Amino acid sequence: MSGKIIRLTAHDGTPVEFVDEVKGAGGLKDCYFAPDRSYVVLFYRDKVDAVGKDRLQSIVGRFKDNIFNQAGGAYWEKLYCWPDRIVEWNGRIGITVPFYARHYFFEHGSKSGDMLKIKGREKEGKWFASANNRAKFLDPRELGTWATHLRMCLMLARAVRRLHMAGLAHSDLSYKNVLVDPVGGNANIIDIDGLVVPGKFPPDVVGTPDFIAPEVVASARLPRGDPNRKLPSIQTDCHALAVLIYMYLLYRHPLRGRKVHDQDTTRDEELSMGGRALFVEDPKDASNRINPKGVRPSELPWADTGARPYTLTGPYLSPLFLRAFTEGLKNPQVRPTASEWESALIRTVDLLQPCINPACEQKWYVFDNSTRPCCPFCGTPFRGLLPVLNLYHATHKPGEFRPDNHRLMVYTNQSLYLWHASRSVAPNERITPEQAQRVGYFVLHSDKWWLVNERMPDLYDAGAKAAIPVGQKVELKHDQQILLAKGEGGRLLHVQMVGAR
Incomplete structure (x- = not known):
């Protein structure tokens, strides 16, 4: 970097450094990089009025605290580039913002030797x-x-x-x-x-x-x-x-x-x-x-x-x-x-199905609820026997299950998670690392589809009236009912086999 390093103290008392060289300019702000590129400093070109300053104070203060300092708050660090400090320099107001993660920059760029010169630029x-x-x-x-x-x-x-x-x-x-x-x-x-x-x-x-x-x-x-x-x-x-x-x-x-x-x-x-x-x-x-x-x-x-x-x-x-x-x-x-x-x-x-055509540009498509599923992107029909799992949840009444309007498609190495097994768990920012681990997976072996139990102690084949212990597997058959978890909110799978030879 050719510019000199500017050292400031942010409004919250923490030190801020940046290189005195404009690295980017938007509609309202100029962008400067920290020496280690861990954050950027954005300075407003125009004067920020009292309302604008109050807004910035709220954004780096209570708004940020209300999102990042709550249960699951760390999750949001990968979904926002949230301003975290306010600075002043040469009569201008600015903010510091974390630098973008590496995967938000083009690795390969454009065709024909990066003719557009976008390699290394943000996506x-x-x-x-x-x-x-x-x-x-x-x-x-x-x-x-x-x-x-x-x-x-x-x-x-x-x-x-x-x-x-x-x-x-x-x-x-x-x-x-x-x-x-x-x-x-x-x-x-x-x-x-x-x-x-x-x-x-x-x-x-x-x-x-x-x-x-x-x-x-x-x-x-x-x-x-x-x-x-x-x-x-x-x-x-x-x-x-x-x-x-x-x-x-x-x-x-x-x-x-x-x-x-x-x-x-x-x-x-x-x-x-x-x-x-x-x-x-x-x-x-x-x-x-x-x-x-x-x-x-x-x-x-x-x-x-x-x-x-x-x-x-x-x-x-x-x-x-x-x-x-x-x-x-x-x-x-x-x-x-x-x-x-x-x-x-x-x-x-959960409705996605991999296209069997290796040349398909999109690679995946949504199951269209037909008896002859076909990739809408390349026109390749599915071949074989396709399990479709309809999810039901247990109510507070013993033995009563209600439909969830939720289906899970099966393909080799498709994973089953706790939020599939129990309605009480949702795949969002509040999920714990343990809850995020898969509890089972599906595999096609000798032309038969199997569910392998990895972490479901209550897995039960309701038709055969047989428990499937952890470490064991159960074959998927048409019209079969498989209980994934006991208690209210526990899920029951109803298996449909779609034939597409």
Whole structure:
């Protein structure tokens, strides 16, 4: 590093060092690196007013404490780049923020010898949410699989859910302010210093184009103090979250179709993203379908909603997309919450099936509940006998079980976890290391599917009326019932065998 090292004392009394060399510049701040690159210092270019200082004090103080100093708080360190100190230098206010984890930087970069010079740069989501960018520019080793994209979306939904639980809105969720790692299935929310608290801290920005909620776009020309002017909030975050998940799974924008509302491009943009926003896959109005003949070849087949419909995301995500981009466009109150997306993504992960075609780009797909499952990405049908496990939970009445609307697909080395065995355990930030260990796994041997018991003392074959001790296995058969755990909330598996020869 060529610049000299600046040494300061943060407002909390701790020492801060950074190299006097601007390493990056955003819309509002300049970025400087600590000498050891363990954190960055971001200085605001413009003067920060009293409300802004109060907001920053709250973000590095009580907001941070309420999230990170609670049960499971350490979990959030991998999902947020949260500001932790306030500094002043040369009359400017700044904050320190932890440096991004290594997997949020491009390892291989772009095609053709990194022609875009992105190797070593941070992974902005725009590279992975566009079919054109993925096909034309990125090294295939950077793309991940459809399964890792699902996990990436799950991490994002979980992080947004926690913000909203604390009464906070990000206000500018977009692929610029969410770093992603499609290879490892990770996501990290950045630019947290603009958090919105209704009635206390108003938004600094209205958002990023493509992710601004329709009501915000439609009222943007009104004066800021007008009661009809809509500003970023938890509800607008929910719109942006739905757009992000849709784009990370389907590589197209849910509102950008063929329909032209006005010959003036600025006015057309306002209408198509605002008051006349229309889902490109709206089942009742096909006027905004994407025209496959009007897009670049590199955008196909993803731009063809007939070839890649949103329904391929499965029975849990599809209804949320439909609600978010039909009724939810006009009525923010009915938009799916981050918690709903999190739950749907967890269940969708359990429906994943590996594609048997080694050349399949996406590698995984969601079981479509058919007797002849087929990969929607490459068209390869599943061959063999496929176990589908329907989950039921025990009620407080002995011997009574109720359906969970939750299925688990089986494939070789598929793991079974405690949250599958018991409804009282959830796979979220509160789970302990012991609870996170798998309790069993599935294996195909001699054309028979087996469940191997690793850590389930109550495993019981209800049909055969036989216990399956830890270390033993049980063969999966059609219409079989297997008890995973005793007591209220304990799960029962009902086995369906789908034949696809």
